[in-house]
Amino acid sequence: DAGVIQSPRHEVTEMGQEVTLRCKPISGHDYLFWYRQTMMRGLELLIYFNNNVPIDDSGMPEDRFSAKMPNASFSTLKIQPSEPRDSAVYFCASRPGGSGNTIYFGEGSWLTVV
Amino acid sequence: AQSVTQLGSHVSVSEGALVLLRCNYSSSVPPYLFWYVQYPNQGLQLLLKYTSAATLVKGINGFEAEFKKSETSFHLTKPSAHMRDAAEYFCAVNTDTGRRALTFGSGTRLQVQP
Numbered sequence: 210d211a212g213v214i215q216s217p218r219h220e221v222t223e224m225g226q227e228v229t230l231r232c233k234p235i236s237g238h239d240y241l242f243w244y245r246q247t248m249m250r251g252l253e254l255l256i257y258f259n260n261n262v263p264i265d266d267s268g269m270p271e272d273r274f275s276a277k278m279p280n281a282s283f284s285t286l287k288i289q290p291s292e293p294r295d296s297a298v299y300f301c302a303s304r305p306g307g308s309g310n311t312i313y314f315g316e317g318s319w320l321t322v323v
Numbered sequence: 324a325q326s327v328t329q330l331g332s333h334v335s336v337s338e339g340a341l342v343l344l345r346c347n348y349s350s351s352v353p354p355y356l357f358w359y360v361q362y363p364n365q366g367l368q369l370l371l372k373y374t375s376a377a378t379l380v381k382g383i384n385g386f387e388a389e390f391k392k393s394e395t396s397f398h399l400t401k402p403s404a405h406m407r408d409a410a411e412y413f414c415a416v417n418t419d420t421g422r423r424a425l426t427f428g429s430g431t432r433l434q435v436q437p
Contacts, residue, residue: 311369314367
């Protein structure tokens with residue numbers, strides 16, 4: 210079975226540019242998560258969806274960040290305009306509904322803003 | 324609210340020695356506890372999880388962890404370290420109430436010396 214698929218794997222962009230990260234969750238999973246990993250702050254939850262509906266976006270840093278899930282098989286995380294402090298690894302993850310189920314992570318999108 | 328504390332950001336062991344990575348959790352309701360491993364430039368992979376069945380949980384690659392409610396701990400162990408175990412290890416907690424996302428510890432980087 211295919212795991213969580215993220216694209217692009219690596220992106221280098223200039224400050225001020227728009228960045229769009231994409232995610233395809235595992236088929237049949239009800240929950241989708243976006244995490245950010247940095248040396249300073251570790252793994253932070255940005256937002257998560259349940260059945261395509263955003264449930265908790267309290268981790269989204271500011272208005273420059275937005276996330277959408279137009280259908281069960283696709284989600285985007287957009288940063289506009291990007292800043293150097295947004296440089297990080299962005300992970301998408303998904304899991305089935307129910308109690309105690311495993312969250313499966315994608316390989317990550319490595320973003321560098323120069 | 325739930326949280327996880329990992330004691331020791333870096334642990335170094337010799338090949339063949341016991342590996343012990345410490346994790347303490349805080350949760351007002353019964354927790355689900357997870358250990359993930361992250362190899363360089365990769366995503367997070369589940370090692371093992373506790374979901375209120377057996378308190379001693381066996382995972383992949385010879386790792387195991389024991390849930391101790393009285394100590395609010397879920398330490399990860401492996402009897403004999405191998406060079407390929409060098410990676411970063413994350414403890415995480417989730418519950419059936421409130422936010423349905425994993426809350427991660429700060430991670431422990433394991434070095435294995437030849």
